[in-house]
Amino acid sequence: MTQNPVRIEADYLIETPEDPRLAAETMAGEQSSGTFVAVPGETPELKARAAARVESIELLDAISAPSLPVARPINPDGPWNRARVTLSWPLDNIGASLPNLVTAIAGNLWELRQLTGLRLLDLRLPLAFAAAYPGPKFGVAGTRELTGVSGRPLIGTIIKPSIGLSPAETASLVATLCEAGIDFIKDDELQSDGAYCPFDARVRAVMRVVNDHADRTGKKVMIAFNLTGEIDQMRRRHDLVLSEGGTCVMASINSVGLAGMVEIGRHTQLPVHAHRNGWGALNRHPALGWDYTAWHKIWRLAGADHMHVNGIGNKFSETDDSVVTSAKAALTPMFAHKPCIAMPVFSSGQTPAQAAPTWRALGSTDLIFAAGGGILAHPAGPAAGVADLRAAWDAAMASPQP
Ligand SMILES: O=C(O)[C@H](O)COP(=O)(O)O
Numbered sequence: 001m002t003q004n005p006v007r008i009e010a011d012y013l014i015e016t017p018e019d020p021r022l023a024a025e026t027m028a029g030e031q032s033s034g035t036f037v038a039v040p041g042e043t044p045e046l047k048a049r050a051a052a053r054v055e056s057i058e059l060l061d062a063i064s065a066p067s068l069p070v071a072r073p074i075n076p077d078g079p080w081n082r083a084r085v086t087l088s089w090p091l092d093n094i095g096a097s098l099p100n101l102v103t104a105i106a107g108n109l110w111e112l113r114q115l116t117g118l119r120l121l122d123l124r125l126p127l128a129f130a131a132a133y134p135g136p137k138f139g140v141a142g143t144r145e146l147t148g149v150s151g152r153p154l155i156g157t158i159i160k161p162s163i164g165l166s167p168a169e170t171a172s173l174v175a176t177l178c179e180a181g182i183d184f185i186k187d188d189e190l191q192s193d194g195a196y197c198p199f200d201a202r203v204r205a206v207m208r209v210v211n212d213h214a215d216r217t218g219k220k221v222m223i224a225f226n227l228t229g230e231i232d233q234m235r236r237r238h239d240l241v242l243s244e245g246g247t248c249v250m251a252s253i254n255s256v257g258l259a260g261m262v263e264i265g266r267h268t269q270l271p272v273h274a275h276r277n278g279w280g281a282l283n284r285h286p287a288l289g290w291d292y293t294a295w296h297k298i299w300r301l302a303g304a305d306h307m308h309v310n311g312i313g314n315k316f317s318e319t320d321d322s323v324v325t326s327a328k329a330a331l332t333p334m335f336a337h338k339p340c341i342a343m344p345v346f347s348s349g350q351t352p353a354q355a356a357p358t359w360r361a362l363g364s365t366d367l368i369f370a371a372g373g374g375i376l377a378h379p380a381g382p383a384a385g386v387a388d389l390r391a392a393w394d395a396a397m398a399s400p401q402p
């Protein structure tokens with residue numbers, strides 16, 4: 001977690017038919033003061049001030065075929081060398097700006113013909129970024145306080161069918177889940193403000209049920225209402241959730257973009273639940289895109305309190321190791337004085353069967369365990385689904401601390 005006070009650092013896995021040292025210099029040049037040819041104004045003084053630097057290169061095994069196509073290959077016969085590279089940039093090139101950070105560390109780099117593979121593995125930011133951005137306002141502690149859940153994961157679900165229910169039907173399902181003792185419910189990412197389930201009507205209908213349940217039992221179930229939209233809409237939707245007594249809002253972060261998320265992060269008085277749909281396009285090919293460890297940091301800084309990490313034995317394509325690495329990353333402090341911890345959300349094909357392996361692999365109860373089909377498709381109904389999931393977690397946690 002040691003931060004260079006004046007330089008941004010990023011680690012990459014590169015694949016190149018050139019000497020990796022040359023390719024790394026091209027990366028640094030293209031992403032700072034250089035271009036494909038020396039230009040007169042790029043003086044030694046200017047370079048000293050603005051050039052990105054190659055901080056380290058670790059050579060890895062070469063491979064026998066390129067991972068990505070190139071229109072005019074530099075060396076069509078290979079070999080395709082691989083290396084782990086760290087670059088750094090002067091903070092003053094961009095200032096503490098998340099959108100411009102992404103352009104610098106993850107902009108035109110992806111298109112360089114010198115590279116047949118490029119993956120951004122991790123990044124380290126100067127403290128100025130911690131000062132410039134809100135970070136999560138609630139995180140694990142604030143979410144636990146609002147839900148009254150301690151010592152175990154939050155047991156959650158996703159409204160299913162994802163889309164198609166009316167506000168009244170959604171509220172009726174929420175009532176059943178509240179009675180069953182659930183802690184957390186979220187809209188599906190596909191449900192935001194459609195014609196037959198408008199956002200405002202859904203919030204009002206659902207919060208009537210949630211508030212009534214809280215008045216009777218003292219337990220306020222946290223509902224993550226999906227406010228994804230344009231910036232003015234999102235601010236207004238947040239304000240409605242707040243005024244109705246809601247305790248969480250959700251956004252599809254790839255859809256609202258970094259500036260959208262920063263605005264939510266600054267405006268919010270509620271925890272922000274960050275849904276990562278679209279992530280596969282940035283991550284699924286091992287020689288292209290981002291590792292979650294690097295990517296999720298920009299969203300935490302922007303204000304994500306809950307970060308989706310997929311789940312053990314998920315219905316998608318990701319390995320369990322990758323899921324656990326992501327969850328541990330979300331729980332790792334970003335800055336000593338401003339940890340920006342985000343609560344990992346395990347979701348995607350989760351059922352009681354994944355409770356014990358998740359507990360063993362993570363060794364923490366600081367998570368939201370969200371099972372949509374895993375609760376709502378229970379043969380004995382949603383209430384039995386909640387009870388089974390609670391029982392599975394209780395049994396898992398009774399086994400020795402991993
Ligand atoms: O939005 C989500 O988190 C997913 O739709 C999870 O749904 P599932 O538990 O039914 O896979």
Ligand SMILES: [Mg+2]
Nearest residue numbers: 158188189190
């Ligand atoms: Mg979903």
